[in-house]
Amino acid sequence: MPNQSIPPAIFSSYGLSIENCSNLSDDAEEYVTAAAEALEDVSKNDPEGVPKAPNKRARHVITAARDLIKSKKGNAAIALVDGLPQQFQSKRPIVLVRLTAHWQMGQSDKLAEEAERAIKLFPDDPQIKPYLSRKAAMHITETVHDSFDRLGIAPETLVDALNAIDASQVVNLYPDERAKSLSDLRNEPDPEDFAKRLRNGGVIARYMTDLLRHRPNKERNSERDKTLLRYSRQAEKLLKEVDASIMEKAVADGHPVIVTSAHTSLNVSLSMDPFASLGLPVIRVANQGGFSNPGFERFVVNDDSGPFEFLKLVKRIRKNQLCVVIYPDGAKSRDVCEVEVLGRKVPIGPGAEMLAWQGKAATFFVSTHWNGRSFWPRLTQGPSAFDFENREEFEKSFHEFYADRLTELVLGEPEDIGSGGGFIPVLTRLAPRKR
Structure with a gap:
């Protein structure tokens, strides 16, 4: 539960059940304390303080959660919105808070689960649809190496791996219509070769980005983990200054x-x-x-x-x-x-x-x-x-x-x-x- 310097009453005032938050873990006290501080800051900036209307209270919670995400405290943001009553859990702003927080923290499995649920609730939402491709991108290192296993190859260096990537075995980041549109704009003499290079380049960029941003845990000792750790060190040298x-x-x-x-x-x-x-x-x-x-x-x-x-x-x-x-x-x-x-x-x-x-x-x-x-x-x-x-x-x-x-x-x-x-x-x- 939160630090005693933060009045626990702030949660009950907003009708929150933070103790039921799905994100609680050994760091629960840290998350909940940060959530309480953010919520108190929002209430202090409102002349009404803690609003009486449930919808306005929920808006305060959303504002506090967004502030937490800006401060790179995604776990606390999720703790906050998870504490809202059930009738708010499928609201679009709440869904976006979860998606953004999971993406920011690199929680690929949770992002995948949330993205699938979100797209069913809001199938044509322009802010939610991109998270489906982000979900795919967050799994891209594993998917790339799964493709290497299927092809029976084990690239020694990152350069070898990048040149061995075959997007058709990994993920298609360019639907046919988009690839054709770009091909037409360029007046490509060989649209099929262009589409292949385009898609391979997309996977290469995502794979490199993942290596640069999410260095594998040194404590994990599988052969794949060792390879990814070696590649991630090489990635920094491949991207010149x-x-x-x-x-x-x-x-x-x-x-x-x-x-x-x-x-x-x-x-x-x-x-x-x-x-x-x-x-x-x-x-x-x-x-x-x-x-x-x-x-x-x-x-x-x-x-x-x-x-x-x-x-x-x-x-x-x-x-x-x-x-x-x-x-x-x-x-x-x-x-x-x-x-x-x-x-x-x-x-x-x-x-x-x-x-x-x-x-x-x-x-x-x-x-x-x-x-x-x-x-x-x-x-x-x-x-x-x-x-x-x-x-x-x-x-x-x-x-x-x-x-x-x-x-x-x-x-x-x-x-x-x-x-x-x-x-x-x-x-x-x-x-x-x-x-």
Whole structure:
């Protein structure tokens, strides 16, 4: 039960049965204490305190759970929502809290179970459907090695393993319709070969991401566990660091820098250390909390509080020289912009250009590329806000620059498109723009 410094009455006030939480374990006291603290913070910010209406009390619980997820306390978030009365357990916000928390904590089995239940409750929900592919991705290391066993191969090195991956034996991250749409956009002479390379590249990207983020437990001694541990060490060497030297002049001249990217290849897994070596605070804007890295600060912008939180960052960059890493193609903003990629309009978030303009910053784009032996990052310089007197002209220039980078990714090596996140699903389902 919670620490005595936290009044246990906070739970009964909200009608919660925390002692029945399915997530309780040896760490139960820690989870429940964190849950109680988060809930108390929410109630203190409401003039009514603890609401009388059950629905409003449930909203307080959801807000507290989201705050816990932002603080990387997913177990406490699940403890909190599990304590709600049964009539709330199948509500969409509660389901999303569980999905997000399980994903953040890398709990593949629990995510799989929750995703299957969620898709039955909300079959066409655009926020819930992606968790089915995330569920598959979280099992991808095991699935890849199961395929090696079936094929009777045992790659000695990670490079050998990546080149041996056959997506048809693992998981199809690109349905036929999406692969065909990309093939048509590229005017591919051999659509079948393109689809094969595209799908293999998607599995390679997911597999590498898993190795980089979830290092196997050293205490597990099966042959597969030993192999995965060896591969995970090699993965860090295969993903090369960015050469940030082209950013040095802008930094030396006192300007902030905005590093943009897209959700392709291993872009989201790049080390922030080269940017930190420039001597500026490094802030990475994300839609969810995730894996900690001492080299940068993660600035989470999501839910209804997203715009307000983002304005805090805008104020910071007006006064401070920062390096901000942001992925406009993963925008959750309601106020999206549009860029044209191969004749199709693709929505992107306005955050990058807003930060650049307000901070009079230089902009860049970083991407990663698989050459069969390693992943090499490419850093390209974009327009600098301090070179423009008119905001609209700068935004136009930035949009053209970003659209050109997305176009290069789509027309580049199929393997570098990655696992099909970010702008790829939008691009492949949009009708060609009418001229």
